[in-house]
Amino acid sequence: MGHEEPNAVTAQKLNWLRAGVLGANDGIVSVASLVVGVAGATSDTGAIATAGTAALVGGAVSMALGEYVSVSSQRDSERHMIRIESAELREDPEGELAELVDMLQERGISPATARTAAREMSEHDALAAHLEVELGIDQHDLVSPWGAAASSALAFTLGALLPLVAMLATGPTWRIPVTVVAVLMALALTGSVAASIGGGPRARAAVRLVLGGAMALGLTYAIGSALGTAGVA
Template identity: 45%
Template sequence: MSTKSETHYAERIGWLRAAVLGANDGIISTASLVVGVAAAHAARGNVLIAGVAGLVAGTMSMAAGEYVSVSSQADTEKADLARERRELEEDHEFELKELASIYVDRGLEPQLAKQVATQLMAHDALAAHARDELGLNEIHTARPIQAALASAVTFAVGATLPLIITLLSPEQLIVPGVAGGSLVCLALLGTLAARAGGADIAVGATRVTLWGALAMAATAGVGALFGTAV
C-alpha cells in the first residue's frame, strides 16, 4: 500500500526567508549604490569599484548578521529546552497536568487530554513539551549556518546583477539602465518568492519593487545633489 507524501510551504520558511532577504538586499543595496555614484557623474570604473566593494562588504555583513541573529535564536531555544528538561525531572506530575491543560484549551475533553498527554510524555516527554508548550519543532528550529550561507550566496548573486548591467550599459545610461534592470529583477524575485511560499504573486512582486524604487530614487537624489555641489 502506497503512502501519500505531502509538502507544506512552512517547511521552506528557514531557507526561503534568508534567501529572499539576501537576494533582495543584494539587488537593492548594490543598485542603489551604483545609481547614487553614477548620478554624481563618476566614471564607469569608479562606479564599478564602488559596486564591487558594496558586493563584498554586503555579502560578509549578511552572512555575519544572519549567523549572529539566528545563533541568538538557537541559544534561546536551547535555554528553554534545558529549563524544560529540568522541570520534567523535578516535577513530572505538574508537567503532565500542564500539558493536559494545553490540550484542553485546544478543544479536547479533560479525560482525553490527560490520556494524550500521558502517552506522548511516555514516548518523549521533552519533545511533547517542546512542540506543544514552547512551540518548537524541526521546521522552525534555528539553523545559523544554513541561514548565513543562504543569505551570503543570494546576496552575492543579487548584487552581481546591477554590476553586469553597469558593465554593459553606455556610460551616459548607467542610471536608467541599472534602475530599470534592477526593478525588473526585483519584480521577478518577488514573483519567485511568492510562488515558493504560496503567497499572492502580485502582492509579492509589487512590495519588493516599490521599496527598491524608493531606495534607488533616494540615493540617486543624494548622488545628483553632491555631484552638482562638488
Template identity: 50%
Template structure:
C-alpha cells in the same frame, strides 16, 4: 485523532525551510536594492568605469558579509533562547512530572479531543520522549531541529550576492549613455520577482506587495542617482 496533529510543530522542518527560503528572498532583494543604489549613484557622479566596478564589487562584498554576520548573530541568539527554554522544560519535567503531564493533557485537549483521549495521548507521548513532547506542544520547538546560525548566515550571504550581481552586471555591460536605464529595467524585473515570491511565501496580496517592492527600489535608485549628480556638480 487526526485533528490533534494539524497544528503540531512536527512540521517545524517544513516551516524552517520556508523561513530560510523567505530569508534568502529578502537577502536577494537587499542585494538588488543596495547594489543598484551604489552603482547608479556612482554612475550619476560620472566616474570612470574602473571606479564604478570597484565601488560595485566593494558594495557587494561588504553587503554580503554584513548580511551573513547579522543573520549569524540573530539566529545564534534565537538558538540560545531555544536551548534555554528547552533546558528549563527539562528541569520542570524532573521536578514536577505530574504537573507537566497534566499541562500536556490540557494542551492536547484544547485541540478538540476528549479529556480521556487527551490523557492517553499525553501518557504515550511522555513515555516515548517526554522532553520532545513537551517542547513541541508547549514551546513549538523540536529539540532535535534547533535553528542553525551557519545555515542562515550562508543563505543570506549567497542570496545577497546573487541579487547584487543583477544591477552590477547590468550597468557594467550596458552602453554608457543608457546604462542607468538598462539597470533600472533589470532592477524592476528582479524586484518584481522577489516581491511576488515574498508575497507568496507570506501569503500576502501579490500585486500590492510587488508594487511596493518595485517602488522602494526605484526610489532608492532615484535618490542615489541624483545625489551622485549633485556631488559631481559640486566637485566640478
C-alpha cells in the same frame, strides 16, 4: 501524527526560501542604489566597479553577521528552554504530565482524550512532547547559525550581482537606464515570488517593491548627480 512532520519540514523550507528571496532583494536594492548614485556622479567605470564591489562584499558580510548573531541568540534561548524543561520533567514528572493535559485541553481536546494522549506522548518521549506542545520547539531541528549566515550572504550576493553586472557590462550612455530596467524587473519578480510563498497578492507586492526601488534609485541618482556637478564646479 505522522502526517505533521512533512508539513513542518515544508514550512521550514518555505521560510528559508522566503528569507533567501528577501536577502536577494536587499542585495539588489542596496547595490543598485549605490552604483546608480556613483554613476550619476562620474562615468569612471573603475570608480563604479570599486564602489559596487565594496558594497557587495560589505553587504554580504553584514548580512551574514547579522543572521549569525540573530540565529545564535535564538538557538541559545531554545537550548536554555530545553534544559529547563528537562530539569522540570526530572523533578516533577506528574506535575508536568498534568500541565501537558491542561495544554491539550486548551487546544479543544476533551479531558479524557487529553489525559490519554498526554500519557501516551510522555511514555514515548516526554521532553519532545512538552517542547512541541508548550514551546513549539523541536530539539532535533534547531537552526544552524552558520547555515543561516551562509544562506543570507549567498542570497545577498546573488541579488547584488545583478545591478553590478548590468552597470559594468553596458556602455556609459546606456548603463543607467539598462541597470534601472533590470533592477525594477528583478524587484517585480522577487516581490511576486515572496508574495506567492506567503500566500499574499503578488501584483500588490511587486508594485510595492518596484515603487520603493524606483524611489531609491531616483534619490541616489539625484544625489550623485548633484555631488558630481558640485565636484566639477
